[in-house]
Amino acid sequence: MNTTPIVDVATLLAEIQAQIDGGNLVTVSETIETASVEQLTEILERLPLKQRAVAYRLLPKDLAIDVFERLSPGLQSDLIRGLQDSEVAAIFADLDPDDRVWLIDELPAALAPKLLHGLSEKERALTAGVLGYPKGSAGRRMTPEYVSTRVDATVGEAMQRVQARLDEAETIYTLPVLDDNRHVVGVVSLRDLMRATEETSVADIVQPAKVVTAYQDAESAARICTGARYLAVPVVDKENRLVGMLTIDDAVKILEFEDAEDTARQGGVEPLRRPYLATPIRVLVSSRIVWLLVLAIGATLTVQVLSVFEDTLEQVTVLALFVPLLIGTGGNTGNQAATTVTRALALGDVKPRDLGRVLFRELGVGVMLGTLLGIAGGMLTGLVYEPRIGFVIGFTLIAVCAMAAAIGGIMPIIARSLRVDPAVFSNPFITTFVDASGLIVYFLIAQAILQIG
Amino acid sequence: MNTTPIVDVATLLAEIQAQIDGGNLVTVSETIETASVEQLTEILERLPLKQRAVAYRLLPKDLAIDVFERLSPGLQSDLIRGLQDSEVAAIFADLDPDDRVWLIDELPAALAPKLLHGLSEKERALTAGVLGYPKGSAGRRMTPEYVSTRVDATVGEAMQRVQARLDEAETIYTLPVLDDNRHVVGVVSLRDLMRATEETSVADIVQPAKVVTAYQDAESAARICTGARYLAVPVVDKENRLVGMLTIDDAVKILEFEDAEDTARQGGVEPLRRPYLATPIRVLVSSRIVWLLVLAIGATLTVQVLSVFEDTLEQVTVLALFVPLLIGTGGNTGNQAATTVTRALALGDVKPRDLGRVLFRELGVGVMLGTLLGIAGGMLTGLVYEPRIGFVIGFTLIAVCAMAAAIGGIMPIIARSLRVDPAVFSNPFITTFVDASGLIVYFLIAQAILQIG
Incomplete structure (x- = not known):
């Protein structure tokens, strides 16, 4: 009941590690008893693989499932593989059907049938129903x-039905309302039921409901759920018949997961499945090396562009000084546009059919930004170096910003049309593309103004 | 009740615009009646400022508040300023106290007292209670x-109390449980109340609860709320006395808002307060120009570094060809590390006291990444150009990656310690810093290996 922990996690962790190393399992149990669920979760996250399984075994049974549910999917999967079959079966039976499916998605394929086999027939049927929908779909995350x-x-x-299922149902606060064919005609909240008299017909208080389909992707379904008035939305099949409910807490979990993925990919890394400090260094390396290689290979384009203009560079070495500044500014402008449009796409503020409007707006924004930067940068360079170099820098900034904003603005929309995650495709692609084409523009403008070639 | 719209938004929008322009307000009302709440929200977002106020006035009263609640804070504020005082007072009275506070935070300060004045005494007291906490605090977002x-x-x-407040309370599914001094001793869910017999004491079924304090920042409170088992967490004052509840739907709103801010700032833009297409171009420009200027000024550092090495560049122009590739790779490596650590900080997986561990891990990751890229890049360059250039590129990649990963990893932690938003500070700063110091390393290595100076 106490919310302020008495001992901090670092101390508890050190104690438990020492006790496990010393084979002192009774005292580990005693230490565990003084910790809260949150502390235990953090401690398990930070223990090395083998000690983690030992510590988990020593948790009291009622606490064990609480802690398990809080671990990230990657750690759950690690832990499962470190435990004995009977222990695993017990954990698995205690999870809700939709949580079981989250876990199965993480585990090696061979493990899933074995786990399902251990369930009661009813639980197996429920879980199999959820598993029947494709990965990443709303059906996979519904209860x-x-x-x-x-x-x-x-x-x-209706109240009697609620009363009868108080123990099992994952959600009782939002009831889907069905007609004779199991079609969803709306929802009714428990609050509305409590407000009405017993004899009232549900038909009189049913409210229109947003529904999601089981085959729809889980992220868009989750956004509909968190945007809806109720704490859960009905999930229907292709014939609009009810197959499950998507609850707001599962929707939050889905969105956190998707946001993590988007943010990670915008930074050029694959999302981690475990907390940072529990992730081995080689996993960190492998989550980054692919993107880094792809981007480096893309960047060889800049080497090629520059080698085309090597003669110009030899004649006017001072041009080389501005290369990082110009491509950096282009990259920043492009990323700004891409970040804004990617977000607008995710929220549905911009639809793929708005491509023309976005292009027009971003060109305008880019020209204005470029002009502001170009005047400042051009004048400064003209004063420090010579006026002609100032003109080159000024005009290049205008051209590069306009081009970068336009490309940055439309790339996420094109990515979406090609069914690629806009977050992955846009920023790295923009940087490479803007770098290379910015350099071409730079040297062409320089050759024209400085009359070299 | 229908979830699939009959006419699409673009058509409705065009119709309504034409009807308003033609002064045909009766037919506007008829068109509005055929649209869903979601469609009306999107239509209002896309109408120009003046037409927006006209269209809003024509909404049926029960629909108007629904639509209003769905608009982004910036648009709500625009709309309020386009309406008459009596209309504004009516909207304001219909909002929940915490939604009123969201709106007040958006409006010019002079408007707030006028609006509060129009409320009933009870509603005013409730709203003032919420307004009494600092901006950005959990108290400001609680109900x-x-x-x-x-x-x-x-x-x-307890059930009688629920029954008595069915109409007013924003949440009835999670009840805070209090002792004689209004201290929170735990929570009880409506489900648990329904499961127990009437004579059971609440003391027998109360569950331990996470609480948040009213002065705590809203984001961390929201994360606690979405991570908790219940649909709302109690908000307490410094003496652990109950002052309100933070509900999961408000927590979701807070987190969406914070995520939008983080993502925007990582891309170097200020978050928009209105949907993209409803944002004027000059606002888009001003949301980007400051960052772009700051970054461009930072990038002049690279011009200075390069001018120090201008002689070296003149002797070996080929070195200039690799500048974009090397600083690009450094920037990418740094951003990868920063993205990962920023995320881990937000989730609480990494604490500021883990600085040393993060530095150590990221140095390791950087050296491994740099070695992989350095071997590949060095060999390739050695074959295409000459072996000595290959060595320069290879060693530079190792050094730059190690440095970039280490800086990228610890910057977010340092930003957090300085109470700056890690998302703002890290990526742009890293790029500038890594660019400049990467160039220094590059030319020093080149001078050493090529024996020039």
Whole structure:
């Protein structure tokens, strides 16, 4: 009941590690008893692989499942592989059907059938129902354990159904309302049921509901759920028949996961499946090396462009001094546009059909930004070096900013049309492309103004 | 009740614009009646300022508040300023106290007292209570309209309190449980109340609860809320006395807002307060120009570094060809590390006291990445150009990657310690710093290996 921990995690962690190393398992149990669920989760995250399985075994059973549910999917999967079959079966049976599916998605394929086999027939059927939908779909994240009511039932009857399923149902606060064919006609909240008299017909208080389809991708379904008025949205099949509910807490989990993925990919890394400090260094390396290589190979384009203009560079070496500044500014302008448009796409503020409007707006923004920077940069360079160099820098900044903003603005939309994650495709691609084409523009402008070639 | 719209937004929008331009307000009303709440929200977002106020006035009253609540804070504020005082007062009275505070935070300070004045005394007191906490705090986002129960009450008594406040309370599914001094001793869910008999004491079913304090920043409170088992967490004052509840849907709103801010700042733009297409071009420019200028000024450092090595460049012009590739790779490596560590900080996986561990890990990762890239890049360059240039590129890649990963990894932690948003500070700073110091390393290595100076 206490919310302020008495001993901090670092101390507990050191104690538990020493006790495990010393084979002193009884005292480990005693130490564990003084820690909160949150502390235990953090301690498990920070223990090395083998000690983690030992410590997990020593958790009291009721605490064990709480802690397990809080671990990241990667750590859950590690832990499962470190435990014995009977222990795994016990954990698995205690999870909700949709949490089981999260875990199965993480585990090696061979493990899943074995785990499912250990469930009761009813639980297996529920889990298999969820597993029947494609990876990444809303159906995969819904709960099959809900309370529904028929539209021609009375409020009293609906309340009895709630009362009968208080223990099992994952959500009882939002009830899908069905017609004779299991079609969703709306929802009713438990609050509205409590507000009405027992004899009222559900038909009189049913509210229109947003629904999501089981085959829709989980992220868009989750956004609909968090944007809806109720704490869960009905999930329907292609014939609009109810198959499950997507609850707001699962929607939050999905969105956190997707946001993590987007942010990671915009930074050019693959998202980690484990907390940072629990991730081995070689996993960190492999989450980054592919992008870094791809970007480096892309950047060889800049070497080629520059080697085309090597003669110009030899004649006017001073041009080389501005290369990092110019391509850096181009890259920044492009990334700004891409970041803004990627976000607008994710929120649905911009649709693929708005391509023309976005291009027009970003060109305008780019020209304005370029002009502001170009005047300042050109004058400064003209004063420090010579006026002609100032003109080269000024005009290049205008051209590069306009081009970068336009490309940065439309790339995420094109990526979306090609069904590629806009977050992956845009920023790295923009940087490479803007770098190379910015250099071409730079040297062409320089050759024209300085009359060299 | 229908979830699939009959007419699409673009068509409706065009119709409404034509009707408003033609002064045909009756037909506008008719067109509005065919649209869903979501469509109307999107239409309002896309209408120009003046037409927006006209269209909003024509919405049926019950729909108007629904649409208003869905608009982004910036648009709400625009709209308020386009409406008459009596209309504004009506909207304001219909909002929940915490939503009123979101809106007040957006409006010019002079408007707030006028709006508050129009409220009933009770509503004013509730809103003022929320307004009493500092901007950005959890207290500012909590709802003061909850149902609590005393720990020595029976389940029957608690249920009566719920029943009595069905209409007003923003949340009835999680009840804070209080002792004689209004201290929070835990929570009880409506489900648990329904599961127990009427005579059961609340003390027997109360569950330990995470609480947040009213002065804590809203983002960390929201993360605690979405990570908690219940649909709301109690908000307490410094003496652990209950002052409100933070509900999961408000927590989601806070996190969406914070994520938008983080993502925007990592891309070097200020977050937009309105949907992209409803944002004037000059606002887009001003959301980007400051960062772009700051970064460009930072980038002049690279011009200075390069001018120091201008003689070396004149002797071996081929060195200039690799400048974009090397600083690009350094920037990417640094951003990868910063993205990963920023995320880990936000999730609490890494604490400021882990600085040493992060530095050590990132140095390791950087050396490994640099070695892989350096061997590949060095060999390739050695074959295409000459072996000595290959060695220069190879060693530079190792040094730059190690340095960039280390700086990228620790910058977010340092930013956090200085109480600066890690998302703002890290990526742009890293790029500038890594660019300049990478160039120094590059030319020093080149001078050593090529024996020039």
